[in-house]
Amino acid sequence: MTPRLGKDLTGLESLTAEQIGLILDTAEAFKEVSERPIKKVPALRGKTIVNLFFEASTRTRISFEFAEKRLSADTVNVATGVSSVSKGETLVDTARNLEAMRIDMVVIRHPASGSADFLGKRIRSNVINAGDGKHEHPTQGLLDMLTLRDRFGSLDGLKVAICGDVLHSRVARSNIWGLKKLGAEVAVCGPPSLMPRNVSELGVEVFTRIEDAIGWADALNVLRLQLERMTSGFIPSLREYNRVFGVTRERLERASDTLVVLHPGPMNRGVEIDSDVADGPRSVILPQVTNGVAIRMAVLYLLAGGGPDWQHQGGSE
C-alpha cells in the first residue's frame, strides 16, 4: 500500500516515516529533470497553482516557481504588497476568493504560525506550507534531509546539530520532526535565550556551547540569525554572537573529517557562519538549493495525486 500525503502539507510533525521516505524517493527521481536541456515534464499540466507570499522570500518562492513550471503547472504569484491584503482583507477571504477562481493548489508563506493549517481547513485546494511563522517549513526540512541522505546514504543514526536561533526557527522544528522520524539523532545548540521552552521534550539533545555540538555532530545545520534578535534583547550583539556561537574554520578543526555544514539561507557571513566555512569543502549549501527544486516538485506532484512512479504515469517529454 503506497502511503499518500493527504490533502495538505502543513508540517513534518504530522507525517509518517513512510510518507517522508516517499517524498525523498520521489524527489530523487525528479532531480534528473532539472539536469536536462529541456527542463520540463507534463506531470501537472492543466493544474493551477497560486503562490501566496505574505512575507518577503526570494529563494523559497523562486524554488517553488521553478518546481511548478518544470511540472508544467500554470502559476500565479501573489505578494502582500500588491494584494487586497494590504486593503485589510482577511486571510480566509483572500483564500476563498482565490478558490472561487477554481485553483488546484496554494503555496503559502505567512508570518503567523498555524496559517497554513488554518487555510487548509477552510479551502478544498491542496495547501503547501512554505513557512508559517515560527512553526514549520516542511519543504526546507525535506531538502535538508535529502541533502544529508545524498551525502551519508542514510539518516539512520546520523547526528545532526541544529545551531542558532531555535526559538524563532520554523526550519529547526521541521528538521527536528523529520530527522527524528527517519532515525537520526538531533541536537540543538545556541544561547538559552534563543531556545524554546521545554525543547528537550521534543527528544533532542541540548548544547549551550557550539564546541560541544561540533564535537558531537556528523552535520551542522546553521540557522540564520535575524538582526532584530539583537535589538529585541535576546543577544547582546552580532559581534559577540560570532565570537561565542559562530561556526568558524578554527572551531571546525576539532570536528569529524566527514562533518558537513548546512545553512537554509540567506546567510549572514561573519555572524552565524564564516565565509571560509560557507565556501569551504564541508559546505553543502548549494546542493541544498538544487535539492530544494526536486523536493518541491515531489511534494506538488504527490499532493496532486501522483504515485511514486511518476515516469510511468506522467511520462517524460
Add this chain to the structure above:
Amino acid sequence: MTRPILIRGGRVIDPSRNSDGIADVYLQDGKVVSVGRNIVGEDGAQIIDATGRVVAPGLIDLHVHLREPGQEDRETVATGAMAAAAGGFTAVCAMPNTDPVLDNQGAIGFVISQAQKAGKARVYPIGTVSLGQNGETLSEFGELVGAGAVAVSDDGRPVMTSHMMRTALEYARTFGIPVADHCEDMSLAHGGSMHEGIVSTRLGLKGIPSAAEEIMVARDIILAELTGGHVHLCHMSTRGSVELIRRAKDKGLKVTAEATPHHFTLTHEACEGYDTNAKMNPPLREAEDREAIRQGLKDGTIDVIATDHAPHHYDAKEREFDEAPNGIVGLETAFGLTMSELVLSGLLTLPELVYRMSTLPARLFRLPGGSLAVGAPADVVILDPAVQWVVEPGAFFSKSRNTPFAGRTLTGRADLTIVRGRVVWDRSGT
C-alpha cells in the same frame, strides 16, 4: 407590585446560614419572607414546584465583560444580563474596559441605567483604577462609588507600576472597595498568545510564562501587606500563584482570588490545531496548574469562581491564532462546568459550589444577595443539578458564540432565575 412567589419542595441550599435541606421558600415584595416546611402563601401567589431540584441564592459573577458602551456588536448590557440570568446568575460585575472606559460617574451611571432597562440580572459596574486605564492618573473612586461602582480595576490593561497599585490600594480603603487586578507583567508576556511550554514550542507560538502572572501576584500581595488594602486577584491560572496566595492568607492578609471554569477544566493542549477559542489571557496552562487551581478552590485559597465572560465577534476569532483576540463567553456554561468538573468529581459539594459562586462573591464585593435569610433580596435560582445537556453556542443568549466547549456534554444547569422577586428566566417557558 409583583406577585409573591412560593417555591415548594426543593433542596434549599443556603451557605450563608449553613443550611441544606428540603424546604419551601416564600418571596414577597422583593425579599425573602420565609423559609421552612409547609409554607402557605397568599392567594394569588405564584407556586413553583422545585421537587428534585436545588433552590439557592442566585449565582454572582464578579468578573464579566459586557462590552457596552462601544462594542455592542459583541455584547450589550441587556444581552449579557439575559445570558447571565439564563446561566443562573442574578448579579454580575461588569469590567470597565469598554469604549470609552468606565472611568467617570457618567459612564458608571450609563451601565446601571442600561441594566435597569434590561431588567434581567443585576449589573454592578466596576470602575477603572486609572483615568483611561492609562496607569498614570488615579480615577475618582469616590465619584465612581457614589454612582454605583462596587470595585475598581484596570482589567485588560494591568496596573504596571507598583506606585500606582500602592496608591490605588491605599485610596480604595477610604471606600472599603477592593482593587481587582489582572496580574500580568507585560514585559514578560509581550506578544505571547498562549502558555509558554511544550505546546507553544511545538506550535511555534510565542508563550506567556507562568512567571508573568506570578511576579504580579507576589507584588500585589506585598503591596496589600504594605497598605492594608483589599486586593482581589482576577482569574488565577498557575500553581505558583496558588502557592503565593496560600502563604498570604496564612499571614492573614486581605487578599482574595478568583478562578474561571476554563482554567479548572482545560489545559494548553486545547490550543492544538490553533483553535482560537482556546486563546485567552491568562492562557490555559498545564495539567499541574489546573490541578492546583482545583485544590485551591477546595481548600479556599481561591475564594470564588468567576467567568471572565469575554464575548468576541465570530470574525475576530476566525483569524490566525496570533491575530485573534483573547477570551471566551462563560455565563451560560459556568454552572454546568463547575457541576461537571468539580462537584461530580467529588472535589466540591453542591453547598460548597453555591458558597463559591454566590455567598462568598457577595461578601467579597459587599453586594446584596448570596443568602436566603429572611429579609435577604429575592434573588434566587432553581438549579437542576442532574440534567445532562450539550453545549450549543447557537442557543446562547449572549450575542457571541466564542466557546471552546461547543458540543461538550455537561451535567447541571439553571432552570429558573428570580431577581428582585421577579422571574427573569424560566427554561420551561411558563
